[in-house]
Amino acid sequence: MLKSIKKQISILLICIITLSLIFEVPISEVSAAGSATINLAGTKQKITGFGASSAWCGTINDTVMNSLYSDLGYSILRLRIEEGIGDKWKSGNYSAWASELSNAKKASANGAIVFASPWNPPAYMQESFTKSGDSDAKRLKYDKYDEYVQYLNAYVKYMKDNGVNLYAISVQNEPDYANDWTWWTSQEMLNFMKNNAGSINCKVMAPESFQYRKDMSNPILNDSAALNNLDVLGLHLYGTQLSEFSYPLFQQKAAGKELWMTEHYYDNDNTDNLMKMGKEIHDCMVTGNMNAYVYWWITWPNGLASSSGTIYKRAYVLGQFAKFIRPGYNRVDATANPNTNVYVSAYTGDNKAVIVAVNTGTSAVSQKFNIQNGSVSKLSTYTTSSSQSMASGSSINVSGGSFDAQLPAQSITTFVGDLGEITSTDSVDAYSRIEAENYDNQLGTQNVNCSEGGEYVGYIENGDYTVYKNVNFDSNATSFQARVSSATNGGNIELRLDSITGSLVGTCSISGTNGWENWVNVTCNVSGASGKHDLYLKYTGQNGYLFNINWFNFGK
Numbered sequence: 001m002l003k004s005i006k007k008q009i010s011i012l013l014i015c016i017i018t019l020s021l022i023f024e025v026p027i028s029e030v031s032a033a034g035s036a037t038i039n040l041a042g043t044k045q046k047i048t049g050f051g052a053s054s055a056w057c058g059t060i061n062d063t064v065m066n067s068l069y070s071d072l073g074y075s076i077l078r079l080r081i082e083e084g085i086g087d088k089w090k091s092g093n094y095s096a097w098a099s100e101l102s103n104a105k106k107a108s109a110n111g112a113i114v115f116a117s118p119w120n121p122p123a124y125m126q127e128s129f130t131k132s133g134d135s136d137a138k139r140l141k142y143d144k145y146d147e148y149v150q151y152l153n154a155y156v157k158y159m160k161d162n163g164v165n166l167y168a169i170s171v172q173n174e175p176d177y178a179n180d181w182t183w184w185t186s187q188e189m190l191n192f193m194k195n196n197a198g199s200i201n202c203k204v205m206a207p208e209s210f211q212y213r214k215d216m217s218n219p220i221l222n223d224s225a226a227l228n229n230l231d232v233l234g235l236h237l238y239g240t241q242l243s244e245f246s247y248p249l250f251q252q253k254a255a256g257k258e259l260w261m262t263e264h265y266y267d268n269d270n271t272d273n274l275m276k277m278g279k280e281i282h283d284c285m286v287t288g289n290m291n292a293y294v295y296w297w298i299t300w301p302n303g304l305a306s307s308s309g310t311i312y313k314r315a316y317v318l319g320q321f322a323k324f325i326r327p328g329y330n331r332v333d334a335t336a337n338p339n340t341n342v343y344v345s346a347y348t349g350d351n352k353a354v355i356v357a358v359n360t361g362t363s364a365v366s367q368k369f370n371i372q373n374g375s376v377s378k379l380s381t382y383t384t385s386s387s388q389s390m391a392s393g394s395s396i397n398v399s400g401g402s403f404d405a406q407l408p409a410q411s412i413t414t415f416v417g418d419l420g421e422i423t424s425t426d427s428v429d430a431y432s433r434i435e436a437e438n439y440d441n442q443l444g445t446q447n448v449n450c451s452e453g454g455e456y457v458g459y460i461e462n463g464d465y466t467v468y469k470n471v472n473f474d475s476n477a478t479s480f481q482a483r484v485s486s487a488t489n490g491g492n493i494e495l496r497l498d499s500i501t502g503s504l505v506g507t508c509s510i511s512g513t514n515g516w517e518n519w520v521n522v523t524c525n526v527s528g529a530s531g532k533h534d535l536y537l538k539y540t541g542q543n544g545y546l547f548n549i550n551w552f553n554f555g556k
Contacts, residue, residue, distance in 0.1 A: 035335070035402075036344045036367060038355060039438060040374030040419070042333025045289050047347060048258060050281075050322035051076030051112060052295040052304055054103040060299055062106065063309040068298065069110035072315060072390070073323030077107035078262060078294050079116040081155055081169075086122050089154045097158055104164040113327070115232075116155060117170035117208060117262070119181040121148055131183060139183050145196045156202045168203035168232050170262075177210035177238075190219040193226040203231035208262055212240045214247065221253040230257060237264040237280070245288035246446055248459040258291040265296035265303070269313050271386045271410050275360040277317050278384075278412045282343045282358050285321075286336050287449075293321070316389040320382065320412040323390065324354045333438065336455060339365055342407065348374075348419060355379075355415040359407040371401045375420030379403065385411035427472035427532055430554040436482075436537075439466040445539075448548070451517045452483075456550040458516070460539045462491070465500055468535045477529040479555035480506050485548045487516045491541025493549070495526065497533040505529040510547045519550060526554060 051074045054060055068074045085096035104114045120126065125144040131137035140148055152169055159166050171192060175184030184192075189207050197204045209216040212235040220226045220233075233250060250259055261284050266273040284290040295318055299307045304315035329349030337343055341361030347354040353376050359365050381393040385408050396403050396415065407413055428434060436457040437447045444464035450456040457466060480495060490510035496502045508524035539546060 034338055034368075035370050036338040036342075036357075037333075037335045037370045037372060038344075038346045038353070039333035039372045040346075040348055040353060041372070041440065042438065043348075044331040044333065045291055047285075047325055047327065047329045047331060047349075048260070048292040049075030049113065049327045050293050050318055050325070051078065051107075052298050052318070053078035053080070053263065054100060054298055055080035055117075057103070057297055057299045057303075057307075059099045059102045060106070061307070061309065064299060064305045064307075064311075065103065065106040066110070067309070067311050068304060068315060069107050069112050072311075072319035073326070074107075074318070075112045075322060075327050076167075076292055076294055077104060077112050077114045079104055079114060081116050081118040081152075083118065083120040083122050087124055089122075089151060089158075094154075094158045097155065101159065101162055101164065104159060105162070108164050113167040114159070114164055115168040115170065115205065116159075116166060117173045117205075117234075118152070119173045121151065121182060125151070126182060137183055138178070138181070139188070145192055146199075149196050149199045153199075153201045156200075166202050168205045169200060170205040170208055170234055171197065172206070173208050173263075174210040174236060175207055176213055176216050186216050186219050189216065190223060190226055193220050193229050194223055197226075197229040200229075204229055205232040205234045205260070205262075206230060208234040208236060210236045210238050212237060212244055214244075214249070218249060221249050227253065227257075230254075232258045232260050234260050234262040237261060242283055242287065245283055246448070246459075247288070248446055251289065251446060251459075252444055252461075259289065260292040260294065261288070261290050262292075262294045263296050266314060267302045274313055274317050274384075274386075275358070275410050277314055278320070278358045279343055279360055281318065281321055282336075282345055282356070285331055286334075286343075286345050289331075289446075293318070311389075313384070313389065316384045317412060319390050320384050320414045321356060324352075324382070324414050324416050325356075326350060329354070337449065339367060341365070342367055344369075351419050353415075353417050353419045357405070357407055357413045357415070359409065359411050359413075362409050364409050365407045366404060367407050368402065368404050369415075371398065375401070376417040377420075379415040379417040381405070381413060381415055383408060383411055383413045385409070427470045428468060430471050430473045430477055430529070430535075431556065433551050433553050434468060434471075435551050436466065436549040438468070440469045440534075441467040450550055452519060452550060454550075456485075456548045458545075458548040460491075460546045460548065462539065462541050462543065462546065465536055465538045468537075470532055471535040472532050473529045473554065475530055475556065477505075477526045477554040477556060479523055480508055480526050480552065481521055481523045481555065482508060482510075482552040483519055483550040484510050484513070484522055485516055485519045485550075486510060486512045486546065487514065488512055488544060488546065489542065491539060491546035494536075494538040494540060495529070496536040496538055497529065498536075499534075500536050500538055502536065503528060510541075516548060529554070
């Protein structure tokens with residue numbers, strides 16, 4: 001990201017998207033009025049952390065860095081690799097990198113991890129070429145790829161020699177938006193990741209697309225050699241629609257890799273933008289299944305603080321997540337949108353349960369929460385609104401696994417409590433409605449907001465499955481019913497007990513319904529299901545996406 005041109009392009013992209021929504025039916029969240037259920041046993045992605053960038057900020061003073069990285073709990077710092085060093089790095093003259101080293105040391109001293117992104121290679125490694133009529137567009141010379149690796153390794157070594165171990169290093173900031181820096185095509189990025197990135201002495205991040213464009217990262221995910229050299233898939237959210245936040249291909253291909261949002265910003269520190277930012281962080285965690293959220297620069301008017309030490313309100317919005325959701329915590333199942341304008345996510349770690357509730361509406365909401373598969377007796381509360389900045393509120397007692405909380409208008413409230421033992425449900429009644437998204441384990445699927453309320457299990461392909469533990473069939477079940485939809489030819493649900501290859505007690509055939517949100521009920525016969533079992537729904541069919549499933553139940 002850089003300065004005026006980027007801002008103008010971002011505004012243009014948002015305008016284009018807004019106009020497109022006038023003529024198309026958008027994919028949007030639908031409120032499911034009622035309580036928010038927190039399933040502490042429903043583990044999702046690991047959270048690496050939350051943070052910001054010191055790019056172009058110079059040396060940031062101790063007051064600001066301690067406020068963000070100690071008081072507000074930020075745990076990630078993004079550096080800019082200054083290309084003005086030229087070829088001096090070869091002789092060990094690293095003075096151009098000194099200001100960012102100072103910032104990195106301050107963040108590291110507070111326990112944060114640090115990663116770095118280049119906007120350009122040194123000028124002598126660049127060449128001009130013609131792109132879209134611009135005869136002076138810049139790219140990395142093809143015969144400099146190996147030397148570029150040496151350059152990145154020199155940066156890694158410089159930081160390490162001065163007490164900072166980089167967590168990761170990026171190949172290129174926004175290679176697909178490079179009016180002010182170096183362009184990379186998706187093929188060039190693939191070639192580098194496949195043939196050169198394996199020699200980088202650090203975890204490797206790519207491609208940091210400015211608009212989370214999947215055409216920049218899909219080639220890496222679809223090439224085993226390139227994917228093997230990728231550790232973190234970085235992305236930015238300039239003009240990106242919510243419908244693009246989920247990334248099924250990444251979930252399917254990139255086991256053990258991380259997905260980070262590494263840059264976005266909001267110009268105004270007004271309440272509306274604060275709510276957009278809070279909702280965006282929620283969407284990154286819940287819809288995008290991302291491991292980290294990193295805001296843009298720290299000490300600029302659209303940043304998090306002034307250079308003199310004033311902390312802007314948006315810094316506290318990020319702090320509502322960063323302070324309490326610590327690195328290594330896991331997101332767990334929660335009703336994402338229990339009431340109109342209310343968005344909920346939940347996390348566990350260090351024997352604590354953390355619930356973050358964003359109320360974007362202009363009225364206060366009384367929200368009920370139900371906690372499953374674990375015990376919490378008391379919750380501390382912290383709120384950011386137009387009049388509060390991570391303000392500590394009255395503690396809340398949890399009774400019978402439930403509590404009610406007032407969510408102020410246009411606010412973010414974080415609930416934190418000590419966690420008792422996380423347990424699996426004693427049993428699930430096979431003959432009551434079971435929400436498909438309330439699985440205990442899964443392979444290959446994604447939860448998606450449903451037009452009928454709540455969520456459904458989607459992006460189902462051949463061989464995927466979901467698992468529901470301790471389902472109590474009691475006496476023999478005789479039938480199975482499911483609420484499904486399909487814009488293709490559908491497929492099958494195999495009902496298996498205790499393992500993916502366990503006893504087959506029924507197979508339910510799913511036909512196309514002429515749309516992913518055209519829901520119908522389907523039934524099939526069941527034989528041999530009695531007592532308590534782990535239930536595996538194994539999804540089979542042809543290539544591509546098969547169908548969605550909203551809920552199911554058995555019959556006697």
